Amino acid sequence: MKFINSFRKLLSRYRYSAWLLDGAEKQSGENLRIFYVGAGTINKNYFTNLVFKNVTKDKYLGRFWLSRPLGFIPKQAGGCDLAVTDIEKWHLADSKQPCFYVPCWVDGKVDIDETLRLAKKRESIKSDLRRIRKHGFTYDIERSREKFVEFYEQMYVPYIKNNFGNEAALHSLEGILSRVDDSELLMVMKGDTAVTAEVIVYRNNEPWLMCLGVLDGDRKHVKAGAINALYYYRLIHLKSKGFKEIDLGASRGFLGDGVLQYKKKWGIGLTGMRENGFLIHRLAKTAGTRAFLLSNPFLLNGQEGFSSVCFVDGDKLPTEGQQKTMISRFAIPGINRLLIYQLGGNGSLLDFGLDAPVPVEVRRF
Template identity: 30%
Template sequence: MTSWLGNVRRGVWDEASYLANYHLRPRLPRLVCTVEAAQQRLLGRAPLRILEGRGTEGHQTLAASFREPRLGRLFERRFAGKDAVVREQRPFDHTKQTAGSDIEAHEVPAFERTAWARRGFFGLPLWVRQVVPLERGVDPFPPSRHIRHRIRMIQRCGYGYEVTRDRAAFSEFYDRMYSPTMLARHGADAFVRGRRYLERGLRHGALLVVTQGGRRVAGILNVFHAVDPLHVSTWAGGLLDGDLDLLAEDADSACIYFSIQWALEKVGCRRISLSVTRPFLDDGLLRYRKRWGARLEPESAWAWNVVVLRVNRWTPAVRATLCSNPFIVVGRDGLSGVACWGGVAGGLDDLHAPGLSSLTIVTEHDQEPPPTASPDFVVTLTVGHEVEQLQALAHALAE
């Protein structure tokens, strides 16, 4: 009985989520965001967690409050470390209290973003979308050596593809590709969409299955935009039985390669969205998709909330954390990047991403900024005023 009830609840939730995400958000984004923000206020604030992390530069504390636990764990690992210990958990009202920690990170309604910015908080989107523009007669693939190598590997492995809406093929995709891959990649933090949710998406799109020697080895669900029929989005993908060894054989690259080909040549689309990624410039998935020519865009489907981030104390541990976590913020001119210079592997080129309106480099008083950085987007911190300068930067980027 419990299992049956759970399936019914999951089915109802999938239907409601699909209706909101696919039909309502593209047409009435402000209304949906307002309703969800009001719902959050009725449910009350999320609890505050005080975490203590320790790294090579010493220990630091993070105060965090998130409604979605999986999202919260992502930001907690980023700004407190994987081995951080929860020291305290208590009710918290953002409007009446300050968290009193080295760094704060809270999930709040998006319409409150500018108010938080006035208090020195950066506003990070929950997710960002990466979109590849398509044009008839123009090669959609960048002429980079990396992508050309990937394409040669796809051809050498003998991959092909088929496009279907067959229910049996979808069941195989969901049970043997999508779900196992999500669990293999993300473990307990995996966000696995319900079967009915993706089935509804299939009605407005197609399942692209990558084949090798007659065997289906990977798949990706592509769904047309509810308002713009020339815009297709990748909703879900996976490798056969969640076998991550297929990554080394470029099966995941084949999903992207064939999806772009299909969208341009078979359907005539002008844009293909390669799903969403985390708002960090060092994110591996973000950098990988950037190589395929994808541009960053705000993700409207997740735009009802943002993560506000503030530095309260400047210590060697806080500096090391910011250096290793270059992030993306939502501002007056769209998306902007913020990177603390000094611990960024790969140099400035790895931080640039198409679609960013600006990239601000933060350096300390005794550091030289990278030579290719624009002087207009370099903030040099002065001793004793680091916190005030960072909070002023957060305000300036938002207004």
């Protein structure tokens, strides 16, 4: 039986499900048709929600062997604009076509002292701290098994399901409880009530933020600044324990992701990616693919490490002010360069003359 289970697991790494997705691209409303291949539905749902305003077709096409060339399109999915394959990085050697490999999840850390210095001068963080003081948030630490169960049932599951819907990737209660002996529950208090909390796991002598939740999943606590308080008090607490860095856990690899951008505000530096990524092939130069590329800047993981990638309209090049915004949003610590792809246009390449913390390359696409 053990051999059979191992064999099935091995096969699952080569045989993936496929879907045909068709609908209106989220920002432009242009029609977009995607052939999507992946092992599960969570990343598929995430990608679908990211890309489409509404989906007119979500058709399951069956299962396919990844022994076929990546980017292979079966007859029943002909006429697609994009092919997207959710695969482990080691499969990339099989790809013979130009493509982008976008991490499904990226990891990052913060330097505690550096982030506390940021908190004194970065206006967006100073605003968060004023809100914390206004609402009188404090924090407490719990270690009892019962409190972890309460957190899971009353905070974590409601918040993740309410916030992420059909793309929620939930830890199991068993998985959290298995780490209780090496964990703490940091709770943000409003008076005597815990309104948000997170599980801090101490592994390899480093704190890792496993998961967080909000009481009843109620966004009124988020609007009041409870998660801001969580970000701040974790720094205070872990500094008091003598730690220098915090592993912030995973974020999505698309640069417009709200969680990633919020972590960036608090000083995240990218450290690596998880096993899987979205391998994206552009199959047709349509209005839909153009809109998708212009609307969804992403992290690229390659031999040279992380790059931030964005696309600009060759007929309407970004102004100096827009270029400054690009640097501010996309130059995340941990990337090695900012790649700007210019779509169309008959003129010269964008002259990116602003100073940036990383090299900037402009290419046609």
